[in-house]
Amino acid sequence: MRRALITGITGQDGQYLAELLHSKNYEVFGLVKGQNNPRIDMIRAEYPYVELVSADLQDLSSLVGALEQVQPDEVYNLGAISFVALSFKQAELTANVTGLGVLRLLEAIRMVGGPDHKIRFYQASSSEMFGKVRESPQTEETPFYPRSPYGCAKVFGHDITVNHRDSYGLFACSGILFNHESPRRGIEFVTRKITNAVARIKLGLQETVALGNLEPRRDWGFAGDYVDAMWRMLQQDEPGDYVVATGRTHSVRDFLNAAFGHVGLEDWERFVTQDPRFFRPAEVDLLVGDATKAREELGWKPQVDFETLVSMMVDHDLQLEARKAGIDLP
Ligand code: NDP
Ligand code: GDR
Numbered sequence: 001m002r003r004a005l006i007t008g009i010t011g012q013d014g015q016y017l018a019e020l021l022h023s024k025n026y027e028v029f030g031l032v033k034g035q036n037n038p039r040i041d042m043i044r045a046e047y048p049y050v051e052l053v054s055a056d057l058q059d060l061s062s063l064v065g066a067l068e069q070v071q072p073d074e075v076y077n078l079g080a081i082s083f084v085a086l087s088f089k090q091a092e093l094t095a096n097v098t099g100l101g102v103l104r105l106l107e108a109i110r111m112v113g114g115p116d117h118k119i120r121f122y123q124a125s126s127s128e129m130f131g132k133v134r135e136s137p138q139t140e141e142t143p144f145y146p147r148s149p150y151g152c153a154k155v156f157g158h159d160i161t162v163n164h165r166d167s168y169g170l171f172a173c174s175g176i177l178f179n180h181e182s183p184r185r186g187i188e189f190v191t192r193k194i195t196n197a198v199a200r201i202k203l204g205l206q207e208t209v210a211l212g213n214l215e216p217r218r219d220w221g222f223a224g225d226y227v228d229a230m231w232r233m234l235q236q237d238e239p240g241d242y243v244v245a246t247g248r249t250h251s252v253r254d255f256l257n258a259a260f261g262h263v264g265l266e267d268w269e270r271f272v273t274q275d276p277r278f279f280r281p282a283e284v285d286l287l288v289g290d291a292t293k294a295r296e297e298l299g300w301k302p303q304v305d306f307e308t309l310v311s312m313m314v315d316h317d318l319q320l321e322a323r324k325a326g327i328d329l330p
Contacts, residue, residue: 004075005076028049058100130145217288245289
């Protein structure tokens, strides 16, 4: 049985990746941080096959200890401060976890993996690195121009991954993933914030939702599809970097239209207010990825389209909120 260690196991992607690797007969280990982290109980209850290991991306010796304990064949580094808005307020923490955390994990792999570097490494890079985009669509060759402390930290994480591959021959891959969503998406991100509000408004539990800028455009895909691309990268003969995207872009406004439309509320403007608190000091206006390399070399393509993704998330939140409120759905 192959052994995989996932950092960020309690996050959206960690959960989908754990399921995927378990279905492929891996022994799955999940790195968890903190002394009383409430999300650990959720992982124990819902993913009982995941063995939990305690460590923190801010603490090198804990990472060395985790790798020595697990002796993984593959490491997926999904752990990060991943919320762009938070990164403006806690820039140093973001640089430390999302940026330097990658270096610490790579160094730990060099220490524990031995001279033959048998541990394969995946880094969760991001389309946020393209920021103020230099060209559209964005490819593996598009220059970076990050627009947030999060984007800057991800550029460092990406570059140091490439550096360790070039300098030490590590099998290290970087997946430049565009936004991917699901019913497991954190409620702080705009898609889930909208689908949850749509459900609550439809059920009469809430009147309006306050948002920031409605004009930015994102290339939104389904998280379940994207973790498959991560796995495929580590199965190649040679390590590389890959853009993972759908190639279609929609605005926040389009997302609102689709989500409210799905429950028959066509006049969504009357349920949405705008609040300066949700605007960012600098915005990423447009992202759209060209995943030709992933398609040709990994045989990867997305299975879930934008409309299906929105419906899936709204339907999930309708069930969830109805259950919490004790409402019987027809
Ligand atoms: P989430 O925000 O859902 O999960 C982030 C994870 O990182 C959580 O498990 C969190 O653990 C963990 N974490 C935070 N701080 C530390 C730390 N100091 N040490 C160890 N672990 C830590 O993110 P996603 O699942 O959405 O994304 C996974 C990765 O992919 C992230 O690196 C993200 O930046 C990147 N990415 C995501 C995209 C997306 O659209 N989802 C697109 C491109 C890249 P805890 O629960 O304990 O806080
Ligand atoms: P993003 O995702 O910044 O693209 O990063 P998010 O869903 O937070 O924002 C998308 C766009 O929506 C606009 N927006 C709002 N966003 C939030 N969160 N809340 C609001 O109320 C709101 N109103 C408008 C934002 O300004 C932005 O333009 C995500 C994260 O998962 C990163 O970790 C990942 O790297 C990138 O996707 C790719």
